[in-house]
Amino acid sequence: MIIVRSLFVLLLLAAAMLAQGANPDRGIVYDAEFVKLRAQNAAEWAAEDAALRDKLAAMRKKYGRPPNIIHIMWDDNSLGEVGIPQMNKVLGFDTPNINRMAEEGISFTRMYSEPSCTPTRTAALTGRMSVRAGMYKVGFPPDGMGLHKDEITIAEVLGKVGYRTAFVGKAHQGDIEQSYMNHQGFDYANFSMYNQFPLINWHEFLGPSGAVQGLFESQWDRKYTVDREFRPLEYVNQLEGRKGEKPRVFTGTSLPEYKQLMRQHQQLVIDYLDRAAGGDKPFYLAYWPHVYDLVRKPEELTTSASTPFAQSIVELDADIGAIMEKLRETG
Template identity: 35%
Template sequence: MDWVNKWRPAASAMAIASCLSICPFLAATASAQQTKPNILFILGDNIGYGDIGAYGGGESRGSPTPRIDQLASEGLRLTQFLVEPSCTPSRAALMTGRYSIRSGLSLVAVPGTSFSLPANEITMAEMLHGAGYVTAIFGKWHLGDQTYSQPQNQGFDEFYGIPPGDTWDAFGMIRQGLQTKTLDIPPEKGPQIVEAKRGEPLKAVKPYTEEVRRGIDWELVDHGVDFMRRQKASGKPFFLYLPISRTHFPNLPSKRFEGASRIGQFGDSLMEGDAIVGTMLDALTELGVEKDTIVVFASDNGPDGPGASRFGADMPDMGSSGPYRGALGDVSEGAIRTAAVVRWPGRIMARSSYAMFSIMDFLPTFARIAGGKLPSDRPIDGVDQSELLLGDGGVGARDHLLTFVGAELVSVRWKQFRAYFVDVAPGRSGAGGAILLGGVGASAAAMNGYPKVFNIESDPQEDHNIGEMYNWVLGPILKAVEEYKKTLVRSPNPPAANMTKF
């Protein structure tokens, strides 16, 4: 990791009580090979609400997704799955069950900066390892490159993937450095594919080049299938976290999928991601553990937006937010609502649900199902949604969600209403920000002390500010803010991520 060292600078509720015994619905399966289910969590990257066939995309936009659609037909398809505006914040929220600002990770991690998952955070992998699981991550971590933040030091028994502080376009630094006459380093000194076992230092495997990027996901699949096969033989339950590259720019498909879609390399990449999901599902069936495994497929945030033309793409390299406004980096609905499917044959009824479900909710939900313990010394913002998953309906256990960017609390969702507290500059997509927040007939220049409120159900493009008409909505919205503020008395946040104010 010489290149990292070379460029690094010198310098909603309180904790949910953990389940102390195996849940009744698990006890009923005591005759099975194992009482704790395996967990396979496949996290897509920058897949929008409107990209997958089961969510209105797929074949209709030139890139069919039959295997994810199949998964959705066999499990619980969440239609109000909410995340954070970008990848690092969402991944921090997933791993800790907490708002990313509580970890100081409310902006995207950048190599060479000090932003890293704190050593004292309790991750999903640590919780499940404590419950008897063998844990592995193959892919993208993106929660900082400090040693204490790396996955093998945060609860995972095995790690293979790109540098833990980096994202999928890291290989471009060598070419960009040469183009700008600022860096002149050989590939072996640039970003590397790395691996590590629990508690070990990272070991470089090979340079992370453009060629490697094209095929990296199939390496992750090979590692994942081998890991599941080994754990099947050992008889231990496993947690496999597979954060794949599809559909993160640059969407350079492998040769097998080049030209597979009708919409350029984004569509090719989406179809490749679908095939990856299918391969993992087939492996579960071949290993005979399909019925013993919870499978989650989800995206970390909304899609890369309009104008995203990268690495010589023949079409804009962008996904679809479906009916919602905004994309990756915005704070509007299209950035934080995306696809998620949960399957557990014989346990989770196949259906769709409009219940509000946050990416943070997986931690307490899995703790309940696996008999794991949650920390009691810190706020846990995720809520246990096991009744929603294992029941036959229900509205879920969540009715609000806060959204942060850096140090700012920018918005709150309460039921179908979204309130904004600040006007922000347009994001990467150009569809959000001040244009979005202005509303019809309203000034985007100033808030004048009042939040702007939109009804997502009647106005998914967030064009009509109804804050004055529906001022009673501000009561429960501000109550949610006050509840969050109370948690800061006992557990203040670390300094928020910031790269512009010193």
């Protein structure tokens, strides 16, 4: 797992070099905090970079190609909810597979993300502060904005050095065409333009609130219908496509379809790993699952916490365990 940390540093360096290559006259404009940190840590950073290059060179010599990279990211966990068995006991649910990864690898206790999903995902894709990419708010349909085509993503950087790239899950980078993941450097992408909550809220038992938020089909001609000009008659959430192609609608926007989405995405990832194992290129897979199903029957809850949130995390942990087992199986 030290390799995972080192690869992250390497990818940031690669993104920086690519950005400078795109505009060599300007280069990168660093903020004052970075300049201060560089002055304090320059020698240590140089030594770490040298060790990183040596490690990657040794791996390439041993395996004949650069390492594969899988990046799994999801929303809304606070400090200690996963990766720490003692906190699992306090909170009332277990995450043994994620805990094992933390034990065998590295846990960052002072690594801070943006406080909401869209900006965090922009930062992970571009290596930049999200506000500098214009992605500082949480998108809801219809949004009319998104990640600009001129942003340089990690998928584009890795694609230029020979990686196969794939994205599966929640992108939440807007609903304009240039923001689609298959237009942002990924060879294959199955992605959502928005977050989970329109899908979770668009169901009938919410009554008038659900009708206004979701405008589900059975309510289109009833008294809570919003004026036709304002109603998103063709609301789409999940798309699938290959690089440069027009994507297709992958699934609908009903609650039952959303409930199946995690299972569909997990299977896509397992199938991708099977295919990639026999390939002649290294791969980068971004798996950003939606995770949360907050509309559950009491009998579906199996944790001592007895909450839909806890149940979703337990199911995510099982999915990560299946991915790790597939990696061991395929070598």
